[in-house]
Amino acid sequence: MSFLEKLKNQILIADGAMGTLLYSYGTDCCFEELNLSHPEQIQHIHQAYIDAGADVIQTNTYAANYLKLSRYGLEDSVKDINSAAVHHAKKVAKNRAFILGTIGGNRGIKPNSISLEEIKRSFREQLYCLLLEEVDGLLLETFYDLEELETVLAIARKETKLPIIAQVSIQEPGFLQNRTPVNEALKRLESIGADVVGLNCRVGPHHMLLTLEQIELPKQAYLSAYPNASLPAYTDGKFHYDSDADYFRRAANEFRKQGVRLIGGCCGTTPEHIRMFAAELKNKTPIKEKIVKFTPKVTVVEDPTIKREHTPLQEIVKQRPSVIVELDPPRKLDTRKFFDGAKALKEAGIDAITLADNSLAQVRISNESLGYLIKQELGIRPLIHISCRDRNIIGLQSHLMGLHTLGMHDVLAITGDPARVGDFPGASSVYDVSSFELIQMIKQLNEGLSFSGKDLGQKTAFSIAGAFNPNVRSIEKAVKRLEKKMDCGADYFISQPIFSEEKLLEVYEHTKHLKAPIYIGLMPLTSSRNAEFLHNEVPGIKIADSIRERMAKLNDQPNLAAREGVEITKSLIDAALDLFNGIYLITPFLRYELTLELALYARQRAQELRGNIHAKTTIY
Ligand SMILES: Cc1cc2nc3c(=O)[nH]c(=O)nc-3n(C[C@H](O)[C@H](O)[C@H](O)COP(=O)(O)OP(=O)(O)OC[C@H]3O[C@@H](n4cnc5c(N)ncnc54)[C@H](O)[C@@H]3O)c2cc1C
Ligand code: MET
Ligand SMILES: [Zn+2]
Numbered sequence: 001m002s003f004l005e006k007l008k009n010q011i012l013i014a015d016g017a018m019g020t021l022l023y024s025y026g027t028d029c030c031f032e033e034l035n036l037s038h039p040e041q042i043q044h045i046h047q048a049y050i051d052a053g054a055d056v057i058q059t060n061t062y063a064a065n066y067l068k069l070s071r072y073g074l075e076d077s078v079k080d081i082n083s084a085a086v087h088h089a090k091k092v093a094k095n096r097a098f099i100l101g102t103i104g105g106n107r108g109i110k111p112n113s114i115s116l117e118e119i120k121r122s123f124r125e126q127l128y129c130l131l132l133e134e135v136d137g138l139l140l141e142t143f144y145d146l147e148e149l150e151t152v153l154a155i156a157r158k159e160t161k162l163p164i165i166a167q168v169s170i171q172e173p174g175f176l177q178n179r180t181p182v183n184e185a186l187k188r189l190e191s192i193g194a195d196v197v198g199l200n201c202r203v204g205p206h207h208m209l210l211t212l213e214q215i216e217l218p219k220q221a222y223l224s225a226y227p228n229a230s231l232p233a234y235t236d237g238k239f240h241y242d243s244d245a246d247y248f249r250r251a252a253n254e255f256r257k258q259g260v261r262l263i264g265g266c267c268g269t270t271p272e273h274i275r276m277f278a279a280e281l282k283n284k285t286p287i288k289e290k291i292v293k294f295t296p297k298v299t300v301v302e303d304p305t306i307k308r309e310h311t312p313l314q315e316i317v318k319q320r321p322s323v324i325v326e327l328d329p330p331r332k333l334d335t336r337k338f339f340d341g342a343k344a345l346k347e348a349g350i351d352a353i354t355l356a357d358n359s360l361a362q363v364r365i366s367n368e369s370l371g372y373l374i375k376q377e378l379g380i381r382p383l384i385h386i387s388c389r390d391r392n393i394i395g396l397q398s399h400l401m402g403l404h405t406l407g408m409h410d411v412l413a414i415t416g417d418p419a420r421v422g423d424f425p426g427a428s429s430v431y432d433v434s435s436f437e438l439i440q441m442i443k444q445l446n447e448g449l450s451f452s453g454k455d456l457g458q459k460t461a462f463s464i465a466g467a468f469n470p471n472v473r474s475i476e477k478a479v480k481r482l483e484k485k486m487d488c489g490a491d492y493f494i495s496q497p498i499f500s501e502e503k504l505l506e507v508y509e510h511t512k513h514l515k516a517p518i519y520i521g522l523m524p525l526t527s528s529r530n531a532e533f534l535h536n537e538v539p540g541i542k543i544a545d546s547i548r549e550r551m552a553k554l555n556d557q558p559n560l561a562a563r564e565g566v567e568i569t570k571s572l573i574d575a576a577l578d579l580f581n582g583i584y585l586i587t588p589f590l591r592y593e594l595t596l597e598l599a600l601y602a603r604q605r606a607q608e609l610r611g612n613i614h615a616k617t618t619i620y
Contacts, residue, residue: 017267021045022041032068054274054278056098056100062104101135101139119148120151139167165195167226200224200266241269319581326354326586331364341587345595350599354584393433396441415431446489531547562591
């Protein structure tokens with residue numbers, strides 16, 4: 001009798017984990033490579049599952065595709081590894097168990113990190129290898145991203161009439177990571193041609209059952225479930241699953257009541273877990289009807305208490321000249337100068353103070369803390385830079401939720417300077433995401449959804465700036481990045497400092513088509529050494545020769561050099577205001593007297609530009 005004929009009238013027991021079992025024996029390598037180098041280990045595990053009662057086993061090929069094997073330099077061994085894996089399964093099963101050729105999902109929380117084209121190519125290669133070896137069916141498992149699974153399932157359905165099992169991994173009970181209800185996802189998989197649809201990995205029986213309660217019995221297809229043993233624990237540098245197999249015995253009938261016909265185990269499960277499922281369910285008849293618990297749709301509500309305090313900067317700067325000033329948190333613990341500067345700048349009428357996030361990877365007091373204090377104590381709008389270097393996805397989301405809670409809605413999303421340039425060259429640069437993805441994620445928070453698509457119950461109200469570095473060899477490429485950042489959701493841009501009128505004009509010509517406004521970065525030079533350092537050593541900063549020469553002439557006169565720096569910046573303000581509304585002044589070394597003078601100058605110039613009618617009104 002075929003696999004599907006059997007499933008028509010009985011529950012089938014599948015095997016449990018391969019990878020975590022090997023890991024628990026002390027193996028920590030590419031598990032699929034063991035098909036070539038240690039066939040006895042793989043065959044031993046297949047045997048153990050069959051002895052435990054499995055009617056169905058899967059090949060050790062979860063990650064045996066080009067994309068994953070290339071991490072180990074094994075990209076040329078796709079065929080050998082897959083064919084060896086099927087050989088081992090067949091050798092042990094001896095026609096006593098069905099053999100499913102397994103292909104695992106690739107995409108995780110960042111779906112766009114691997115293109116569908118790459119996925120299709122890699123999938124096809126593995127699929128052909130498994131089909132060539134004549135498996136009894138295909139198991140597409142651990143797919144977090146529905147788009148990926150739908151794509152590969154369609155390919156597989158076209159290529160074979162063999163049974164296909166398509167399994168997703170949930171984000172939270174009832175939902176996938178993009179908020180698709182699992183019930184809907186499984187219906188879509190059935191309509192593409194999956195013979196069995198279900199869930200595997202990520203959660204144990206508890207959350208899997210909560211999800212299954214919300215899933216209807218498929219019309220034609222059958223339901224499957226491969227729960228993990230438990231949540232993993234991490235002790236002494238190793239992951240392990242501290243699970244009691246008897247828990248699976250007690251859960252077995254609950255799976256049956258939810259309509260599951262193919263039941264196995266995923267991460268952390270062992271032959272003991274499968275023995276328990278077999279003891280309770282082997283050859284049992286499946287249920288034919290069930291009552292589904294539909295969960296009411298959760299609607300995102302706007303927060304009744306936390307509201308934006310200010311008009312977003314992108315709207316202000318579209319209407320009138322606007323000056324924002326970067327005043328970085330100090331590198332030492334004394335904050336008096338910082339607060340003096342913030343107060344003076346506030347009195348000069350600037351629109352926001354921007355606070356860098358450990359720029360140049362140098363440790364500073366957290367910009368969130370100082371931003372909050374200047375907001376509360378001085379009534380200043382803080383604009384918080386957020387770099388992807390120091391926080392992983394969890395930290396970034398938590399940080400943003402914190403900013404929302406504290407009423408700070410203005411952020412600059414940047415990739416950030418790498419750790420190796422700063423105070424701790426050996427520290428890790430996290431970079432879970434790039435600035436593009438960070439912008440997308442913040443946009444998603446503005447929709448009331450977490451980075452993984454979880455409902456947050458409220459929407460944030462972030463106004464998102466992106467960084468613009470025009471001081472690169474190809475300004476066209478830099479502008480392409482701006483367009484991409486806009487596609488991701490950037491509302492406006494803030495540029496690296498510009499040090500020549502020619503550059504200002506070039507930037508204007510190349511960006512005038514963009515809908516998002518730009519704040520032009522301007523920074524007063526403080527000395528010739530400062531100019532030479534910035535020009536030669538700081539990534540993304542180039543200073544015109546003529547300006548460096550002016551600074552060099554005052555090499556031995558620090559006060560005059562700083563004045564010259566201010567004068568140079570004033571003429572750049574004049575030129576910038578002819579072309580742009582937004583001025584972003586960067587305060588060097590907390591010398592706020594320099595940016596204060598420049599902010600007042602910019603204000604006066606803006607008023608002159610707008611003519612006498614507006615001269616008496618506040619420009620910013
Ligand atoms: C206004 C502003 C504020 C900043 N604040 C901070 C801060 O608070 N903390 C901090 O650590 N850093 C800060 N930086 C520095 C910034 O993170 C780095 O200079 C970064 O490399 C460029 O900006 P981004 O992070 O948005 O990079 P992205 O645009 O995300 O670029 C990331 C990567 O692509 C490369 N790249 C960028 N443009 C091009 C191009 N045109 N051609 C080829 N490759 C390119 C970069 O080298 C980098 O490796 C700031 C930069 C700006 C402009
Ligand atoms: C990461 S999900 C599990 C993959 C595969 N079925 C294994 O047990 O190794
Ligand atoms: Zn798993």
